[in-house]
Amino acid sequence: MAEYIIKNGHVFDPVQGIKGDKADVAIKDGKIVKDNEVSSKAKAIDAKGKTVMAGAIEIHAHIAGPKVNVGRIYRPEDKLFTYTPKKGNIRMAGGFSIPTTFKTGYEYAKMGYTTAMEAAMPPLFSRHVHEEIRDTPIIDEGAFPVFGNNWFVMEYLKNNEIENTAAYCAWLLRATKGYAIKLVNPGGTEAWAWGLNCLSVNDPVPYFDITPAEIIKGLIEANEYLGLPHSIHIHPNNLGNPGNFTTTLDTLKLAGGYKAKNKFGRDQVMHLTHTQFHSYGGENWGNFESKSKEIMDYVNKSKNITIDTGNVTLDETTTMTADGPFEHHLTELNHLKWANVDVELETAAGVVPYIYSPDIKVCAIQWAIGLELALMAKDPMRCFITTDHPNAGPFTRYPRVIKWLMSAKAREAQIKAFKNSDKVIAATHIAGMDREISLYELAQMTRAGPAKSLGLSGMCGGLKPGMDADVVVYDFSPDKPVANPDQIEAAFSRAAHVFKSGVEVVTNGEVVNNGNKRTIWVNAKVKENPQVMRDIQEKFLKYYSVSQANYESLGHHFVPNPYAIEVDATQ
Amino acid sequence: MTKTVTDVVCPFCGTLCDDLEVVVSDDGKQLTEVYNACVIGTEKFLHSQAKDRVTRPRLRQEDGSWKEISYDEAAEYTAQMLAKAKKPLMYGWSSTNCEAQSMGHEIAEMVGACVDNTAAVCHGTTLIAVQDIGIPSCTLGEIKNRADRILFWGCNPAHAHPRHMSRYSIYPRGFFTGKGQKSRKMIVVDPRVTDTAKLADVHLQVEQGRDYELLNAFRVALNNEWLPDVVAGIPAEKIREAADLCKSGRFGIIFFGMGVTQTLSKNHNIDEAIALTKHLNEFTKFSIMPMRGHYNVTGSGEVLAWQFGFPYSVDLTRGFARYNPGDTSTIDLLARGEADAMFTLGSDPGAHFPISCVKQIAQLPSVCIDPHQTPTSGVSKLHVPVAFCGVEVGGNAYRMDNVPIDMRKVVDPPAGMLTDEEFLTKVRDRVKQLKGLA
Amino acid sequence: METVTITMKNPPALYLEADNVSPDKFAGKTGSQIAELHVYEGNTTSTLGKYFEVSGNAGATAADTKIVVKGDVKKVKYLGMKMSDGELVVEGSTDLYAGAWMTGGKLTVTGNVEAFAATGMKGGELTIEGNAGNYLGAAYRGDWRGMSGGRILVKGNAGSDVGMYMLGGEIVINGNVDVHVMTHAEGGKVTIKGNAKSKLGGQLVDGTIIVFGTIDVMMPGFKPVGTVELEVDGAKAKFAHYIGDTGERKKKRKGQIIYGNLYKKI
Numbered sequence A: 001m002a003e004y005i006i007k008n009g010h011v012f013d014p015v016q017g018i019k020g021d022k023a024d025v026a027i028k029d030g031k032i033v034k035d036n037e038v039s040s041k042a043k044a045i046d047a048k049g050k051t052v053m054a055g056a057i058e059i060h061a062h063i064a065g066p067k068v069n070v071g072r073i074y075r076p077e078d079k080l081f082t083y084t085p086k087k088g089n090i091r092m093a094g095g096f097s098i099p100t101t102f103k104t105g106y107e108y109a110k111m112g113y114t115t116a117m118e119a120a121m122p123p124l125f126s127r128h129v130h131e132e133i134r135d136t137p138i139i140d141e142g143a144f145p146v147f148g149n150n151w152f153v154m155e156y157l158k159n160n161e162i163e164n165t166a167a168y169c170a171w172l173l174r175a176t177k178g179y180a181i182k183l184v185n186p187g188g189t190e191a192w193a194w195g196l197n198c199l200s201v202n203d204p205v206p207y208f209d210i211t212p213a214e215i216i217k218g219l220i221e222a223n224e225y226l227g228l229p230h231s232i233h234i235h236p237n238n239l240g241n242p243g244n245f246t247t248t249l250d251t252l253k254l255a256g257g258y259k260a261k262n263k264f265g266r267d268q269v270m271h272l273t274h275t276q277f278h279s280y281g282g283e284n285w286g287n288f289e290s291k292s293k294e295i296m297d298y299v300n301k302s303k304n305i306t307i308d309t310g311n312v313t314l315d316e317t318t319t320m321t322a323d324g325p326f327e328h329h330l331t332e333l334n335h336l337k338w339a340n341v342d343v344e345l346e347t348a349a350g351v352v353p354y355i356y357s358p359d360i361k362v363c364a365i366q367w368a369i370g371l372e373l374a375l376m377a378k379d380p381m382r383c384f385i386t387t388d389h390p391n392a393g394p395f396t397r398y399p400r401v402i403k404w405l406m407s408a409k410a411r412e413a414q415i416k417a418f419k420n421s422d423k424v425i426a427a428t429h430i431a432g433m434d435r436e437i438s439l440y441e442l443a444q445m446t447r448a449g450p451a452k453s454l455g456l457s458g459m460c461g462g463l464k465p466g467m468d469a470d471v472v473v474y475d476f477s478p479d480k481p482v483a484n485p486d487q488i489e490a491a492f493s494r495a496a497h498v499f500k501s502g503v504e505v506v507t508n509g510e511v512v513n514n515g516n517k518r519t520i521w522v523n524a525k526v527k528e529n530p531q532v533m534r535d536i537q538e539k540f541l542k543y544y545s546v547s548q549a550n551y552e553s554l555g556h557h558f559v560p561n562p563y564a565i566e567v568d569a570t571q
Numbered sequence B: 001m002t003k004t005v006t007d008v009v010c011p012f013c014g015t016l017c018d019d020l021e022v023v024v025s026d027d028g029k030q031l032t033e034v035y036n037a038c039v040i041g042t043e044k045f046l047h048s049q050a051k052d053r054v055t056r057p058r059l060r061q062e063d064g065s066w067k068e069i070s071y072d073e074a075a076e077y078t079a080q081m082l083a084k085a086k087k088p089l090m091y092g093w094s095s096t097n098c099e100a101q102s103m104g105h106e107i108a109e110m111v112g113a114c115v116d117n118t119a120a121v122c123h124g125t126t127l128i129a130v131q132d133i134g135i136p137s138c139t140l141g142e143i144k145n146r147a148d149r150i151l152f153w154g155c156n157p158a159h160a161h162p163r164h165m166s167r168y169s170i171y172p173r174g175f176f177t178g179k180g181q182k183s184r185k186m187i188v189v190d191p192r193v194t195d196t197a198k199l200a201d202v203h204l205q206v207e208q209g210r211d212y213e214l215l216n217a218f219r220v221a222l223n224n225e226w227l228p229d230v231v232a233g234i235p236a237e238k239i240r241e242a243a244d245l246c247k248s249g250r251f252g253i254i255f256f257g258m259g260v261t262q263t264l265s266k267n268h269n270i271d272e273a274i275a276l277t278k279h280l281n282e283f284t285k286f287s288i289m290p291m292r293g294h295y296n297v298t299g300s301g302e303v304l305a306w307q308f309g310f311p312y313s314v315d316l317t318r319g320f321a322r323y324n325p326g327d328t329s330t331i332d333l334l335a336r337g338e339a340d341a342m343f344t345l346g347s348d349p350g351a352h353f354p355i356s357c358v359k360q361i362a363q364l365p366s367v368c369i370d371p372h373q374t375p376t377s378g379v380s381k382l383h384v385p386v387a388f389c390g391v392e393v394g395g396n397a398y399r400m401d402n403v404p405i406d407m408r409k410v411v412d413p414p415a416g417m418l419t420d421e422e423f424l425t426k427v428r429d430r431v432k433q434l435k436g437l438a
Numbered sequence C: 001m002e003t004v005t006i007t008m009k010n011p012p013a014l015y016l017e018a019d020n021v022s023p024d025k026f027a028g029k030t031g032s033q034i035a036e037l038h039v040y041e042g043n044t045t046s047t048l049g050k051y052f053e054v055s056g057n058a059g060a061t062a063a064d065t066k067i068v069v070k071g072d073v074k075k076v077k078y079l080g081m082k083m084s085d086g087e088l089v090v091e092g093s094t095d096l097y098a099g100a101w102m103t104g105g106k107l108t109v110t111g112n113v114e115a116f117a118a119t120g121m122k123g124g125e126l127t128i129e130g131n132a133g134n135y136l137g138a139a140y141r142g143d144w145r146g147m148s149g150g151r152i153l154v155k156g157n158a159g160s161d162v163g164m165y166m167l168g169g170e171i172v173i174n175g176n177v178d179v180h181v182m183t184h185a186e187g188g189k190v191t192i193k194g195n196a197k198s199k200l201g202g203q204l205v206d207g208t209i210i211v212f213g214t215i216d217v218m219m220p221g222f223k224p225v226g227t228v229e230l231e232v233d234g235a236k237a238k239f240a241h242y243i244g245d246t247g248e249r250k251k252k253r254k255g256q257i258i259y260g261n262l263y264k265k266i
């Protein structure tokens, strides 16, 4: 493998505490090494006057699997005039809010992202998720199977059987080649199978005689019992509704008293995702307002919680979530095309296009809330930037979100451009905020932070010798004042160089190599549990529509280049 | 001695039953018995064992006779044909695995082809409707466990999907449907008195070509609005009763087939049926699902969509993907004389297309990849026989509800025969050279 | 206004994609520069000059440019695509997507057009002196934003799916139409001087259909509400008035429920 030495760049690496000092980064055999460990043949990259960071990590995006593909299938208009003609061995790539798998890999890489997590894998469709992951070039990917409405989980937790829940979770992670325990609208999506919902953590789930709160606490306990790399990753109840911040606080409080137990350096027991959608005040769309402060006050003082933002990017996009009842609610509001899939014994999903118009007050307030969350975060190692792609906007808009976070001037310009500027200012805190996220904080929010939260901090998110050589050089000088905030967006849109596991995949903003992507999954070993195995067998015989032998994601076609993280919970 | 392979997946219809048991000889070469499959599925397995099978590629000669050639020669011929054409059409893909589809797409991308699957002549119209208004649906297990209102609209599962009713929709006892058939009300809408219709609690004998009007009338009834006395041959009172029956269930499902997708109004029928389903969700829970025919036409749509963004009729000629049935769809490309080479795999257009299109195929440079001798191989210049997918080679396939199921290999193909994927890999490698991309 | 004339000399073996033939793309170019513009036949890229003889130069802007297309262009697609201003005259018949996504200017076809003419039209004027194919003034697949402005006149007949997902603008058809008119529309107006078949106004939320001739079968979702006198093109006549689609969702304006309107001459 080629050796590289990236010379004289301004390095930002929270893992080593480097805050923009000039330093060299050396790459050998796919890993970061000390400068003196590369030979004289190492190719030198001049990074003088440029910014050098580790590859960025996407902690939550909907980029592979059945509902993403429903979006692609049912939105031909999302592709219209978005394609650029194919060149050489780089595959055709198209689509805007739901890009093709090839475009997904390429666009992440061009922005300097080298690892991404698919945020919601329906277990019965894991083979589909993995086929798409396989066809997403360059970036390493993992996927979170959903557990929050799973019949096994609800039946075990009804009787508070944590060990059985954990054994089942371990089995399902292995069967689906999954990465973490995801919850989406716990209990509410099962209720949706009857057209109902659970809007608070105490609403009972029809028939199953359990509440969302019990599901959440039980899965925290099972997660820590197993000692998984990531904590539970939760999309709480009551998404998207005015006044929902109280439900969010009720959810966060369930983490109180729990401590992380794992060997991966993770400190949190709960990751709250796309927090923007859960930080709403008011009783209706008329008096809708930001409650970012109430949420961040709680998050800032709770060391065992991490969050991501879910920034609204003010685009036409496609919403998609395992929160089936929410998508039905949304289509009743905007009358745009609605897809829904209820998945036997496990989950559901809905898809509806949505236009975040800067001319609509609610959309502008949502925009402000997402930014406020990041700007109010006291610990950038616990607050990560996402757009909940494609729900609040496509991931390709990260550079724009970064611009808004790094430049008060850019925010001001956007606030002025809103049609209902005054009303937006009155309903939010954004206008008074002058904090500008520094490059070091940006590296925390997009690299070191998500890596730590995912339990991957030994592998990626930093530039310490021994870590994977995921390295990005941005054509952005930290020395010079930014004359026009659009420079920030331009620099972070197209990296000057991107290395993935030591292979140069992007040069001058263009993809030059299809890389050697890996599928990351968690292999958790538990004590033999005959009861759980019997229960699994019985459910397949009676209630599933496929046989147990045909359920697992196995073999080269689905996971051609696996990277298994081993967890031993047999003790 | 024999051995039994269990949990075998049936590569015939979109029901994609995965509980078959197949008995094979000890050396893995002979398939002797098939259990659990319906008659059609059993036949499919046993047919693979036909003694008169063609096992090597054959090239049509000037005098009309066939000459046996090697797979390498066949790959060369195919690669040359595709690389030279200005607008090659690569059609079929519905009776093969996703691995082969993926390899085919790579070729199509390099040669700038149009790629289309059999949705072009069955559920393509469904996909158009889904693009217009979405689709609330579910997996088949949901129906088994919860559904108490079952509508079959323009389809006849008793014949086309024989195990559908017993595995998923009418007879099974699920979690909330412990009484099986007794837990369910069955409505059939069909102009004919089919075997499915004979089982129904309610049969609405709709006038041919008036499904759109009848579906609309259901929605008018849901809104309690004025209706003409008779719509599509059905008295208004009967329509209102049927609409009430749908509303009164806890979980309903509409299954529909070619009786509505390929008759007058086509995509609009499905559009209105989906609108009706969405409408019913204001009262109770309702879903809708197409009864897909070929066992992996769904998979072809999925793979095309994640790779190019469109589920069928994809035009890659200009180096990027475009889609618009009526322009980029197979029947139109052939009927309008837009294609200059024809590649077929995993389908038999010779048997299913209008005669004018079949004549067009016969005039073009053409390759047909198919385990069988078919009407299509009969009009093609080159026939490449391959291993039976789902019998002699496994691979992924998508059921009608989009659930992916990995098929199993149960016996070896005859010695020296290639699979779809293996043959396409040879073609891909050769095209790469021809296009200077190797 | 400057005029550029392009005349088909070497017709394509397959079909030609000529999305560069529009006043916008020609503007500011000389005849020889225009001849260098790309056209596509299948997967091959070539130049306009290989197929057409080009005479004259374009004006400085689209507004100052008139294009006349002569010769057999029955196998040429996308003429006038996305045009925003100026004029384009096709002397004869042409293929798919004439004037697709046009936003302004004047496009005249003296013969027939095939399907997808004026897809997603936003403005301008399209006149077809012969017949139009299917999906005239309709939305692109999957888009809920169909024709939103401009005017289309067809002197002959039109195919099925006229004005699908229409939001605004006007379509007048002097002859007959095939099935499905203004499906899913939320605005705009379609006038049919000849006969219609069936499935008019299916899933119509808002908008107006006027039929002078016969309708074979009415949609059940259209409720008769009486007769009205209307003035169309300066002439007054009596029409049966229907409102619908009563099965479809309803919009409200100032607290009032809005229906689409269908008027049939009596």
Ligand code: SF4
Residues within 6 Å of the ligand: B010, B011, B012, B013, B014, B015, B016, B017, B036, B037, B038, B039, B040, B041, B042, B161, B162, B163, B164
């Ligand atoms: S119903 Fe279809 S999939 Fe099942 S056995 Fe019969 S042919 Fe095969």
Ligand SMILES: [Zn+2]
Residues within 6 Å of the ligand: A060, A061, A062, A119, A235, A273, A274, A321, A388, A391
């Ligand atoms: Zn999400």
